[in-house]
Amino acid sequence: MFTYVMDDSLSLRMFREDDADEFFALTMANKEYLKKWLGWLENTKTVEDTRNNIKARLQGILETGGYPKSVAILYKGKIAGTIGFNDINRTSKRGNIGYWLASDYQGLGIMTKACKAFIDYGFTELGLNKIEITAAPENTKSRAIPERLGFTEEGRIRQAEWLYDHYVDHVLYGILKEEWQA
Numbered sequence: 001m002f003t004y005v006m007d008d009s010l011s012l013r014m015f016r017e018d019d020a021d022e023f024f025a026l027t028m029a030n031k032e033y034l035k036k037w038l039g040w041l042e043n044t045k046t047v048e049d050t051r052n053n054i055k056a057r058l059q060g061i062l063e064t065g066g067y068p069k070s071v072a073i074l075y076k077g078k079i080a081g082t083i084g085f086n087d088i089n090r091t092s093k094r095g096n097i098g099y100w101l102a103s104d105y106q107g108l109g110i111m112t113k114a115c116k117a118f119i120d121y122g123f124t125e126l127g128l129n130k131i132e133i134t135a136a137p138e139n140t141k142s143r144a145i146p147e148r149l150g151f152t153e154e155g156r157i158r159q160a161e162w163l164y165d166h167y168v169d170h171v172l173y174g175i176l177k178e179e180w181q182a
Helices: 017-029 031-035 047-063 110-124 140-148 177-181
Strands: 003-005 010-013 070-075 078-089 094-101 130-135 152-163 166-176
Touching (some): 017 031, 017 047, 078 110, 094 110, 110 177, 130 140, 140 166, 166 177
Parallel strands (some): 094 130
Antiparallel strands (some): 070 078, 078 094
């Protein structure tokens, strides 16, 4: 089972089906906050929806040849959020990272550390050459992560995502393996 320990209080690990209750509760407690930036929340109404999401995440391991595409972020033993590759293009060796962190855990450096670890994982274990992160222009907290980690702002994707009743643009950030290793 994939587990990556960053320090005494922070680690990444594969989701398990028995995480469904805890992850659903965390998602629901942060639903209104997350709806501003994530378009899938209306599809999560029950613990069973979350359990099915976790099963799909586990199924994604087959797509990568045995490596998880997304994992739980654990802070002091509790699920604080998630990070993963929303898309991996094997031909181009490019992955797009997505993440969210519950509001109670923000401002502690958790997502920056988790993202750094997942970028290392993408380049070393998954053999990627480029990693991208996208975020809505107004999502300053999410945009701060790639900016802090040395990504290059590559452009703006107009009307990239439908969020319930409107489109939002995305700012695209990218980093190459050679830049990350430097």
